[in-house]
Amino acid sequence: MNDRALRIAGAAVVVLVCIWAGARLYIMRVPEPGGIAVPAGRAGAPDPSDAVRPGSENTDPAWPHPKVPARLPDFSLSDLAGQPTPIMRWSGKSLVINFWATWCAPCRREIPLLESLALEWAGRDITVVGIAVDYRDKVVDFAREFKIDYPLLIGEQDALEVAAKFGMDSPAFPFTVFTDRRGEVVALIVGELHRPQADLILSVVQNLNRNLLQLPEAKRAIADGLAAIPTNRAG
Amino acid sequence: MKRQTAALATTLLLLLGAPAASAKPWWMRGVDSNETDFLPPDVAFRVAARVEGDLIRIRWVIADGYYLYRQKIEVRPESPDLQVQAPQLPKGLMKTDPYLGTQEIYTQQVEVTVPYTRFDYGAHPIQIKVTYQGCAEAGLCYPPITKVVFPAAAITPAAASTASHPWEWMAIFAGVLAFLLAGLVLRKGRKLDIPA
Numbered sequence: 253m254n255d256r257a258l259r260i261a262g263a264a265v266v267v268l269v270c271i272w273a274g275a276r277l278y279i280m281r282v283p284e285p286g287g288i289a290v291p292a293g294r295a296g297a298p299d300p301s302d303a304v305r306p307g308s309e310n311t312d313p314a315w316p317h318p319k320v321p322a323r324l325p326d327f328s329l330s331d332l333a334g335q336p337t338p339i340m341r342w343s344g345k346s347l348v349i350n351f352w353a354t355w356c357a358p359c360r361r362e363i364p365l366l367e368s369l370a371l372e373w374a375g376r377d378i379t380v381v382g383i384a385v386d387y388r389d390k391v392v393d394f395a396r397e398f399k400i401d402y403p404l405l406i407g408e409q410d411a412l413e414v415a416a417k418f419g420m421d422s423p424a425f426p427f428t429v430f431t432d433r434r435g436e437v438v439a440l441i442v443g444e445l446h447r448p449q450a451d452l453i454l455s456v457v458q459n460l461n462r463n464l465l466q467l468p469e470a471k472r473a474i475a476d477g478l479a480a481i482p483t484n485r486a487g
Numbered sequence: 488m489k490r491q492t493a494a495l496a497t498t499l500l501l502l503l504g505a506p507a508a509s510a511k512p513w514w515m516r517g518v519d520s521n522e523t524d525f526l527p528p529d530v531a532f533r534v535a536a537r538v539e540g541d542l543i544r545i546r547w548v549i550a551d552g553y554y555l556y557r558q559k560i561e562v563r564p565e566s567p568d569l570q571v572q573a574p575q576l577p578k579g580l581m582k583t584d585p586y587l588g589t590q591e592i593y594t595q596q597v598e599v600t601v602p603y604t605r606f607d608y609g610a611h612p613i614q615i616k617v618t619y620q621g622c623a624e625a626g627l628c629y630p631p632i633t634k635v636v637f638p639a640a641a642i643t644p645a646a647a648s649t650a651s652h653p654w655e656w657m658a659i660f661a662g663v664l665a666f667l668l669a670g671l672v673l674r675k676g677r678k679l680d681i682p683a
Contacts, residue, residue: 262668265668266665266666266668269661269662269664269665269668272661355620355628356622356628357584357586357587357622357628358622358626358627358628359628360584360586360587361584361585361586363586422528423630424525424528424627424628424629424630425627425628425630426626426627426628442525442627443525443623443625443626443627444625444626
């Protein structure tokens, strides 16, 4: 390689280094596109993420307003042992399906009530099923500690998808779904469930199951009955 | 049996004698009443931020009957070349729940300050990512909420930190070195023609 070629190569290297240095300085001064990257939240604890810009907030005064399905949707989630369990396993029974999470105080407070409901109504074809939207290991430990006897299903994203099937796209916890033995969704209660609410709804469900009521009457009875129950839901 | 009988009687009484069904949706009590409404999370916990000097101030306005957990508040940088320190959280109220233990919470409003450093000479708008989680006293908990927040205030010269990014010095040094090398390469083999 002669001297001239060496000089050309050297000059080329210099030019490339200058281009790199200039580009680096330019990149540091030019803002990146304004797209907002919103990472997925922790699985099992969904993040209804959004960017805070004027008008971006969800200020809907009637929130949440789930589009409750008429009938129990078909789905399957893992049980405590990790076995896939279709909800239709309890086909023919009335269900009290409670969505909860271990980090949620009112969900924890509900558990003794759900346990007693499970016991009281076990002989009358009403089954309590918990759906934990949470990490499996946390739920397993919690269930062991609190000695939860009723069936538990567990999921993260898959459980969120199940919640969405009940119209709870941006769920808050707890919420509880009541069905009759035909799989009709009779009520969905958002927030902590209390004994008077549960007794009222389950008595109506029982009358539905005995064909003493039709579904529209049952729904009306629940709406009016709940309205008559004094509000006492201090947390 | 007694409970069932009472419940059946209640149901029949409601069906026969109750006033006409209210306008509320059948499936949710109080969703349209002021008594027991649950607010959307963006209304229950309004968050905004502003820049003051070398601090970002993040404020939550918390609706009556709602609270935020102190230990669930996190702040991370979102814009490039931004570093934030741990948020300085004021003392909260101690709330004891028999099923969740004692937690420190905020009600009404809380302001958190976050010291920050920029390495971009104000090239990028400041963006931070805040995570928080709270509940309604009436028995509802919202999952952790993560939002990208754009602090409101314009960047003052003081706020645009003079801290420099290590890459910048490297780029300047490389540029100077490149010119030096270019001079040396081009000079090589040439005799200086200095006039007498």
